[in-house]
Amino acid sequence: MSSENANQQISVDLMKKEDLPEILAIERASFSAPWTEGMFLDELKTTHAQCLSIKVEREGKAYIAAYIIFWLVADEVHLHNLAVRSDFRRQGLACNMMNLMKDIAAQVGITRQTLEVRESNLGAINLYRKCGFVVKGKRPRYYTDTNEDALVMWAENEQEKNNG
Secondary structure: OOHHHOOOEEEEEEOOHHHHHHHHHHHHHHOOOOOOHHHHHHHHHOOOEEEEEEEEEEOOEEEEEEEEEEEEEOOEEEEEEEEEOHHHOOOOHHHHHHHHHHHHHHHOOOOEEEEEEEOOOHHHHHHHHHOOOEEEEEEEEEEOOOOEEEEEEEEEOHHHHHHO
């Protein structure tokens, strides 16, 4: 983090229904086809979904700066949603959330991670590559709002690579 933000307190919390107004504002500012409140509520009720938020306390006020939703299913973790509030971007929060997802998965023995990303979302693709993901396929017309293709990306924890 930059020195101007050195006096911030950062915490990772389970996402709660009360967080949704802030999360929905981040969602709408981040995506051309944002999730609805109902979609977030469904995720909060899904037993295999991990819904986490990063809260930053600045000058006595707490803000949701980022969130991540992923599923732990069978032998893989599947990233469903990740966003960072615009004024908290470029501070490493997205990378930290990706690492947290990997660590939580590893705690339950999951080493494979996957996600879909819009082919045009170069910023996200670069983030995922930085986090060890590689493109393994494409889903044609995956995004119904634009019929854009999705890239399917995968990563495996080092533990799996060393054991394999």
